[in-house]
Structures are given as C-alpha cells and as structure tokens.
Amino acid sequence: GENVEQHPSTLSVQEGDSAVIKCTYSDSASNYFPWYKQELGKRPQLIIDIRSNVGEKKDQRIAVTLNKTAKHFSLHITETQPEDSAVYFCAAANRDDKIIFGKGTRLHILP
C-alpha cells in the first residue's frame, strides 16, 4: 500500500524567511497530493493541493511542486508570518480516494 514520508518533523524559521517541507510517496498510482494545516486544537484544513498532471501550483505565498518521476512533492511558504506556525501534513491519494497522510511537520515561526 501507499507510504508517505515527510521531512522534517520540526522546522523553525525566522519570520520573513521561507520554509520548505518535503514528502515522498511510494505508490505510482497516487494522483492527488493535498497539503493540510492544523493549528493547535483545531481541525486540519486544506491549504493547497496538486494533481499528477501538474508540476507546480501557487497560491499567494504558498506553492507546491510535484516530481512524479522521483515520487516527491514539496510545500514552499515564502515571507513567513507568525500565523503560519502550525503542523503541516502532506498526503497522497489514488483514484479510490484513500488518503494517506505524512507524519506532519511542526513549523515554528521565530520573531
């Protein structure tokens, strides 16, 4: 079955700098790659997603890249702000909509 590895588990960046979180997946049939943000005590919420027919997608300060050949995808957050502090999860899903999540990255934005 699908296995999703996510790195790093913890990331601290200075406010205003960029943050990058990387994930790899094992199932070449996976075709949907969402990223979720979970603030303390809250539910996970989708921030951006990408499908396998696209290599890159951007939404304001957030971008995701996908390399299907290497089976890895990354989340990039530019000009980080205090409200970006949260746990971020990558995930991979196939046509059966079974979503497998990475183990999460705790992002700290330092003042």
Place this chain on the structure above:
Amino acid sequence: DTAVSQTPKYLVTQMGNDKSIKCEQNLGHDTMYWYKQDSKKFLKIMFSYNNKELIINETVPNRFSPKSPDKAHLNLHINSLELGDSAVYFCASSPGGEQYFGPGTRLTVT
C-alpha cells in the same frame, strides 16, 4: 451552517466501557471518513464509507464498528475501550479529493 459536525467534543470514560461518537455532514458529499490522531499528531485513516457502503477498512481492531444510517451520517462505536484508544477522532467528508474535517472528538480512557 456547520459543514461537518461531531458529538461529543470531549469524552472521558473508563476502560472496558462502550461509547459512540456521532458525525453528520450537510455538504451533500457521498464519502465520509473516520481518522484517528494520536498524541504524536499522526493522522491515520480508519474507515471510509461511500453512500452508506464501507469502502475502506484499515487495520483497526474489531472493537471499532462504524455505522452509516444514511449518507449524511457516519457514527463510530467502540466496544471495550482500552487506554490506547485515547486520541482525537476526526470525522471527514469529501466530494472526491479535498477532505472536510469535523472539529474532532477528544477521547480519554482512564
């Protein structure tokens, strides 16, 4: 206007008891899920139902039994609760792709 709701929000109970968590969505989605998030924040899929039919059943002890009376509801019943069942349980619904999560139920087994 709550899209995905769960009850209760908190549940504290003793080992050996049986408890249920209820989930309802008003988004008209065909697919609903149960996830378990443990103390390390790992988010793992447990079950998925599509239009009242079980389609995903991960390696979960058979003390956990989901029930979907209609496509807007997916309840989770847990028998003989154990300490290791303590976690936050999230319900979610999806039209295909994005998961819409409920607020979570924090279960504490003492």
